[in-house]
Amino acid sequence: MLSERQRLPVVAIAGLSCENSTFTPSRTRAAAFHPKRGQEIIEAYRFLHPKTELGDEAEWKGALVGHALPGGIVERASFEELAAEIIQHLSEICQSLERPLDGFWFDIHGAMYVDGLEDVESELLRRIRAVIGPTAIVSASMDLHGNVSRELVHQADLLTCYRTAPHVDVWETKERACRNLLRAIEIHNAGGSLPLKAWIPIPILLPGEQTSTRDEPARRIYAAVPEVEKRDLILDAAIWVGYAWADEPRNRAVVVVTGWDKLAVATGAQELATTFWDARGAFRFVAPTGSFAECLDTALAAEARPYFISDSGDNPTAGGSGDVTWTAAQLLGRPEFREATGPKIIYASIPGAKAVAIAEEAGVGATITVTAGAEIDYLHAGPVTMRGRVHAIKHGDQHAYIEVVLQVGSVFVILTKLRKPYHKEHDFTELDLAPRAADIVIVKIGYLEPELFDMAKDWMLALTPGGVDQDLRRLGHHRIKRPMWPFDTDFEAQPDLRARIIPSSRESTFERK
Incomplete structure (x- = not known):
């Protein structure tokens, strides 16, 4: 029989992940999280499978993990339903053990907003801590567009986030969070201390389309993160850009550095925070911008094909409702098409x-008249009516359920039963569309995801209206902490970029600020 020291640590897993705009009328419900439970969770993370390095170093116990497509505010009842199930599963896991749980992996995004609750990730973790x-020891993995309040840092022992935008290091980040957790458990079980956490809020709130790590200054800022991490007695370093499309006091950029030496973590955090702050005036959009009409005119005049236009204001992967018809009406009204x-x-x-149901009944090749859009977000334009030929019908998509392509003049409009992001080439080719052979491809997105970026011979970012409008001043934030760049450009004094060493949750009180 294994001794207490030889037993594998037991680690539970749970989390709810979504980013929610407070500027769209859409709402997110429990089913949108597509929750996984128990062994389904372990199967979803390849790096935790048996005979993998991490999989064999601990006994992993799945509770409930849910990842929802970004959207509007999460309904309170839906959150409470999922949170209660998480607590139930964790209670059962803890009751089945002969000793206290060793660790907990908190798999979250960090920008979830629940009706009637704020800083909801720390509230969920507070409930989990009670069980x-x-x-x-708690390790949280997050999106760099999440928000990191002082309370969240207090409740968690370790935090890390993506280092790329677009996010090509999602799995690497989750695996790092688990690896850091097992290292901290091992050191703690051997009599060592828990890592210290240096937290620095930075009064900057920018959209991801101005902070992509493809471009400067974010490229060099994020390149400095692993260099800080390499230093002696530092476990992890992370920079969060924050989430710009929710009006909440915690929303801002943040640096967190964890490790076992107070001076090392404080120095590393302050260096990263100062680098970010000093670069504030250098952030620019990832591509040329313009109104939608200007983008169309530029695309038509260009020789580059295909020419991509990002319809950024209604991006469903940033929290837009996805059914704003403002650009569709503009497009279909153009005589060229x-x-x-x-x-x-x-x-x-x-x-x-x-509209999708009508197309389904008519079948491919039929000419139909349908009306779609603006069922949820009708603040900018009403539903759009189209007459065209059914080009393709596809069933079974995880998000859309059913997709239809309607050819209206020379425009191939994709209609969906439910909203869906279009990030992959196969999203188009499976609908009998050839994006590489098109003249112009218009996608509801912000910065182009890798496959779209590779396909585009040139592109522009259209500054269109919607729940994730790139012009933040048009949205009307009134609850974020001011002053905040770029809402405010005249700072009477330099912000306080000194590191705050946040105590462990084992300590019941700390100064909240």
Whole structure:
């Protein structure tokens, strides 16, 4: 029989992940999280499978993990339903053990907003702590567009986040969070101390489209993160840009550095925070910008094909409702595209369950008249009516459920039963569309995801209206902490970028600020 020291640590896993705009009327419900439970969670993370390095170093116990497509505020009842199930599963896990739980992996995004609750990730972790106890070491993995309040840092022992935007290091980050957790458990079980946490809030709130790590200054800022991490007695370093499309006091950029030496973590955190702050005036959009009309005019005049246009204000992967029709109405009203012989345009996309049902009944090749969009977000334009030929129908998508392509003149409009992001080439080719052969591809997105970026011979970011409007001043934030760059550009004094050493949750009180 294994001794107490030889036993594998037991680590539970749970979390809810979503980023929620407070500027869209859409709402997010429990089903949108597609929750996984128990062994389904372990199976979803390849690096935790048996015979992998991490999989064999601990006994992993799945509770409930849910990842929802970004959208509007999460309904309170839905959150309470999922949170209660997490607590139930964790209680059962803890009751099945002969000793306290060793660790807990908190798999979250960090920008979830629940109706009637704020700083909801720290509230969920507070409830979880009441079940798993104060001795379980907690490691949180997050999106760099999440928010890190002082309370969240207090409740968690370790925090890390993505280092790329677009996010090509999602799995690497989750694996790092688990690896850091096991290292901290090993050191603590051997009599060592828990890592210290240096936290620095930075009064900057920018959209991801100005902070992509493809471009400067974010490229060099994030390149400094692993260099800080390499230093002696430092376990992890992380920079969060924050989430710009929610009006909440915690929303801002943050640096957290963890390790076993107070001076080392404080120095590393202050260096990263100062680098970020000093670069504030250098952040620019990731591509040329313009109104939607200006983007269309530029694309038509350009020789580069395909030319991509990002319809950024209604980006469903940033929290937009996805059914704003403002750009679709502008597009279909252009005379250049009224005939089938005009420039070939792909437009992704407009949700419209009734329109999709009509197309399904009519079948491919039929000419139909349908109305779609603006069922949820009608603040900018009403539903759009189209007459065209059904080009393709596809069933079974995880998000859209059913997709239809309607050819209206030379525009191929993708209609969906439910909203869906279009990030991959196969999203188009499976609908009998060839984006590489199109003249213009218009996608509801912000910065182009890697496959779109690789396909585009040139592109522009259209500054369009919606729940994730890139012009933050148009949205009307009034609850974020001021002064805040770029809402305020005249700072009477330099912000306080000194490191705050945040105590462990084992300590019941600390100064909240």
